[in-house]
Amino acid sequence: QVQLVEAGGGLVRPGGLLRISCAGGDGTVSNYVLQWGRRTALKGEEWFALISPGVDTTRYAEDVKGWFTISRDNTKKTLFHQISRLRLEDTVMYFCATPGAPPAGQGTQVVVSS
Numbered sequence: 743q744v745q746l747v748e749a750g751g752g753l754v755r756p757g758g759l760l761r762i763s764c765a766g767g768d769g770t771v772s773n774y775v776l777q778w779g780r781r782t783a784l785k786g787e788e789w790f791a792l793i794s795p796g797v798d799t800t801r802y803a804e805d806v807k808g809w810f811t812i813s814r815d816n817t818k819k820t821l822f823h824q825i826s827r828l829r830l831e832d833t834v835m836y837f838c839a840t841p842g843a844p845p846a847g848q849g850t851q852v853v854v855s856s
Contacts, residue, residue, distance in 0.1 A: 744770045744846055746821075746838050751850035758828050762850050764821040764838035772816040775841055778823045780834040781849065791823065792841065828854045 750762035764776070777792040790803040791812035800812055811824040821838055837849035 744774060744840055744843075746770065746776075746846035748837055748847045748850040751836065751852045753853045753855060754828055755856055756828055756830060756854055758854075759824065759826050760828060760852060761822055761824040762836055762852065764823070764847070766819050766821065768819070771814050771819045771821050776814070776821050776838060777841055778810075778812055778821075778836060778838050779845065780836050782834050787845075789841075793821070825852075828852075830854050 745767045747765045748762065749765065750760070754760050773795050775792060775794050777789050779787055779789040781787045790806045791810055792801045793799070793812045793814060798814070802810060809826060813822045813824070814820065815822070823836060825832055832852060833854045835849040835851050837845035837847060839845050
């Protein structure tokens, strides 16, 4: 299992923008397919964005297209997740992992509140 550590969550206001990160070890971010997911009390864990290595092909769940952006910086060994126009329902725990694997880190909590 790859090592990944999420960071960057916190308290943000509705309508704002937030970028959270997922730091990996050598080669992890640049060589693996990686995805972002979220955990809620109602739906449990669900994956919503994926990025492939090399050409950086991305895929999104329908309900987040145009809203969430997944990206990576191989030189920083970091995966990113940007949320625009934050809503109250974006208050969840976010985590990253390779497809088919459980969350590798502890996740990072985002709280959207005015």
